[in-house]
Amino acid sequence: xxxxxxxxxxxxxxxxxxxxxxxxKADNAWQLIAATLVGLQSVPGLIILYGxxxxxxxxxxxxxxxLYAFACVLVCWVxxxxxxxxxxxxxxxxxxxxxxxxxxNQKYLLEQAFSGKFPNATMVYFQFVFAAIxxxxxxxxxxxxxxxxxxxxxxxxxLTFSYTxxxxxIWSPNGFLFKKGLIDYSGGFVxxxxxxVAGFTAAYWVGPRSNKDRERFPPNNxxxxxxxxxxxxxxxxxxxxGDPYVxxxxxxxxxxxxxxxxxxxxxxxxxxxxxxxxxxxxxGAVQGMITGLVCITPAAxxxxxxxxxxxxxxSGSIPWFTMMxxxxxxxxxxxxxxxxxxLHTHAIAGALGGILTGLxxxxxxxxxxxTSYGQYVGLFYGFKMxxxxxxxxxxxxxxxxxxxxxxxxxxxxxxxCVLIQFIVPLRMSDADMEIGDEAAHGEEAYAIWxxxxxxxxxxxxxxxxxxxxxxxAAGQIEMA
Numbered sequence: 128x129x130x131x132x133x134x135x136x137x138x139x140x141x142x143x144x145x146x147x148x149x150x151x152k153a154d155n156a157w158q159l160i161a162a163t164l165v166g167l168q169s170v171p172g173l174i175i176l177y178g179x180x181x182x183x184x185x186x187x188x189x190x191x192x193x194l195y196a197f198a199c200v201l202v203c204w205v206x207x208x209x210x211x212x213x214x215x216x217x218x219x220x221x222x223x224x225x226x227x228x229x230x231x232n233q234k235y236l237l238e239q240a241f242s243g244k245f246p247n248a249t250m251v252y253f254q255f256v257f258a259a260i261x262x263x264x265x266x267x268x269x270x271x272x273x274x275x276x277x278x279x280x281x282x283x284x285x286l287t288f289s290y291t292x293x294x295x296x297i298w299s300p301n302g303f304l305f306k307k308g309l310i311d312y313s314g315g316f317v318x319x320x321x322x323x324v325a326g327f328t329a330a331y332w333v334g335p336r337s338n339k340d341r342e343r344f345p346p347n348n349x350x351x352x353x354x355x356x357x358x359x360x361x362x363x364x365x366x367x368x369g370d371p372y373v374x375x376x377x378x379x380x381x382x383x384x385x386x387x388x389x390x391x392x393x394x395x396x397x398x399x400x401x402x403x404x405x406x407x408x409x410x411g412a413v414q415g416m417i418t419g420l421v422c423i424t425p426a427a428x429x430x431x432x433x434x435x436x437x438x439x440x441x442s443g444s445i446p447w448f449t450m451m452x453x454x455x456x457x458x459x460x461x462x463x464x465x466x467x468x469x470l471h472t473h474a475i476a477g478a479l480g481g482i483l484t485g486l487x488x489x490x491x492x493x494x495x496x497x498t499s500y501g502q503y504v505g506l507f508y509g510f511k512m513x514x515x516x517x518x519x520x521x522x523x524x525x526x527x528x529x530x531x532x533x534x535x536x537x538x539x540x541x542x543x544c545v546l547i548q549f550i551v552p553l554r555m556s557d558a559d560m561e562i563g564d565e566a567a568h569g570e571e572a573y574a575i576w577x578x579x580x581x582x583x584x585x586x587x588x589x590x591x592x593x594x595x596x597x598x599x600a601a602g603q604i605e606m607a
Contacts, residue, residue, distance in 0.1 A: 161369025176355025184563030315425025323474025391439025392419025
């Protein structure tokens, strides 16, 4: 710590060994809060959203896929994933992958992060929750049939060989798309486009749910699903508000734009449901909410409020059209069983947000976010400021980013699924899929008999009367 006196600062703001002079206490506090908000989107947010949105017999399995992914990603992240995403380039001249290294050393974790006025420990935690939610979003495409043992292998492999490449290329200061000037404010490319494409690709390799489940797959608890959706929406305050890495006016704008776009998207989807299906759908409203959150993510702090409204109108209508019209007419889309429709809610909405960012990115707001003026100009402002070539260049870079992420995830996800097939089956057996949670975990979400005992004719059940006698006998022995 430098030998500088700070006579004008109150005692609580003076640097000390635990608060170095390079650290901003407010920024560090907000970054930790923002990270925790994003973590809550997954645990318990998506856990209970998935658990409530699926058929009752899949509630435990769906929730557990999310919980497992969250824990597994953290161990992999501090073990090697963080440095592969944000560290030094693995091979000089190959700017799309970082060198693996642990992020557990005390000296390293207490040093200043590559960006922001807070320590590496905060940045590692913040970036972890983004990596974790990406894998959990992929799980949404695979609910209701994936072999849990295959999922246990898929999570660390996909994190290592797909997520880290996308994150390094787009977010790392050493990444080639970062250097080209791609705008991905908070993960429209790295998280949502990636998870949507990877989830759809993995769903192709895993195969469909049982015919019975594909024909009828009602949510077992819509209120629980809405609770998870609410946590997802409110958690996005940290998702987009934390990415300037500073408590700034840009962070405030990002938060407001996020909620404005989301509300507009939800209402747009709802109106389309009313017009064409004559009923307001709760599930449809949640889909519209998600597409709004996803669409604004790459643009949150670099577009004006009117653009957030327009993006909400687009995100509530274009994914609605691809899901309700295009999907039903496409043989390929019908063949692939994407349980939670992540192709539409994340891939389509994420790509849409990336393109609209290339149109509506405001140069002044981009300066507040990147501290670079003139390099980032949306096409709309390119015409307005008579720098059309710069606007077209930005839109071209956004399209290049979409192409790169799609190809990366189709190829890598396919290779991972093919590899796993040689170790364990990707899909549960037909007999196990008929049963669901009990077959996969020996547990069920809702006990409907006595104190939780299974019915006698259950495959994993037992005789309730005999069990009661055994417990009574055991109690007599214990008393003796």
